[in-house]
Amino acid sequence: MALEYRNLMEDIVVQNAITMMQARECCTCDACTSDVVAYALNHVPPRYVATRKGQMLAKISGYELQYKADVVAAICDAIQVVKESPRHEGR
């Protein structure tokens, strides 16, 4: 049997990053989105959970509410940094 675990924060950051970037008129190309996601994930504590098929989804919504404020703050900071010095090619 394989070990099954994942970082919930990763899901929450990815789910919220693009919408927040668009709202703040930040470039949403793959390079910038990756930078925002990576930066944000480095600034929130990871929340690893063991996952078993079927058990995961019910738990997520609860966790999401609990950690959403931290995640939103981290994404805000990340967007600021990426907007100031985007690393994408060209432009």
Ligand SMILES: [Zn+2]
């Ligand atoms: Zn970009």
